[in-house]
Amino acid sequence: MLLATLLAALALVAARPAGADEALWTLLKNGRQVVLVRHAVTTAEVGDPPGFKLNDCATQRNLTETGRADARRLGEAFRGHGVPVGRVLSSPWCRCLETARLAFGGDAEVSRPLANLYGRSEASARQVREMETLIATWQPEGAGGNLVMVSHGSTILALTGISVEPAEMVVLTPHAGERFKIAGRLSAR
Numbered sequence: 425m426l427l428a429t430l431l432a433a434l435a436l437v438a439a440r441p442a443g444a445d446e447a448l449w450t451l452l453k454n455g456r457q458v459v460l461v462r463h464a465v466t467t468a469e470v471g472d473p474p475g476f477k478l479n480d481c482a483t484q485r486n487l488t489e490t491g492r493a494d495a496r497r498l499g500e501a502f503r504g505h506g507v508p509v510g511r512v513l514s515s516p517w518c519r520c521l522e523t524a525r526l527a528f529g530g531d532a533e534v535s536r537p538l539a540n541l542y543g544r545s546e547a548s549a550r551q552v553r554e555m556e557t558l559i560a561t562w563q564p565e566g567a568g569g570n571l572v573m574v575s576h577g578s579t580i581l582a583l584t585g586i587s588v589e590p591a592e593m594v595v596l597t598p599h600a601g602e603r604f605k606i607a608g609r610l611s612a613r
Contacts, residue, residue, distance in 0.1 A: 448595050448608045449505040455568035457607065458559045458596040460580050461498065463515075463523040465491035465590040471542050472517075481518035491519070492526055494591040494613070499527035501612035510569025513558070515539050515576060523591070524574040538575040541582050548582045555583050559596060559604050 451457060466485045476483040513535035514524040524532035537554035541547060562571045581587050584606060586594050595607040
């Protein structure tokens with residue numbers, strides 16, 4: 425009985441209010457947000473093979489065909505909802521760069537603060553501070569596009585406390601004088 429009550433309570437907490445996704449898409453359509461995206465689906469391993477090299481994609485865990493389709497679907501969702509993208513930053517890992525390029529075109533810029541923190545916890549505090557600075561200083565030009573940051577589950581978790589699935593997004597609203605506000609989570613699936 426206690427377990428059933430606990431599970432029911434957890435289900436209520438995890439439930440998303442009706443229309444939550446559309447409200448987030450509307451927020452993004454209005455621009456000036458920061459969107460953290462976990463790279464799309466990769467091969468089944470965890471972490472990268474021993475001896476991997478950032479400048480050699482053949483030595484890393486990479487996107488699968490499903491992951492490539494998910495990355496394209498992500499970009500289609502942005503375009504379908506009329507979401508303006510002002511800038512795209514990506515972790516230097518190949519799976520993040522490929523996700524960014526398939527979703528948003530070839531304009532992804534490598535950003536070291538978005539690097540993978542899996543197995544690199546010593547870099548966590550520094551990278552979180554650097555990501556917070558990127559978010560706090562985001563000033564879109566012109567029509568007020570959004571900043572898209574393609575990264576890793578471990579890195580997004582360190583920044584937000586949220587564990588995301590491949591190709592899932594966390595939408596952040598920058599606030600002057602504050603860290604940021606988590607507006608919600610989105611999936612293009």
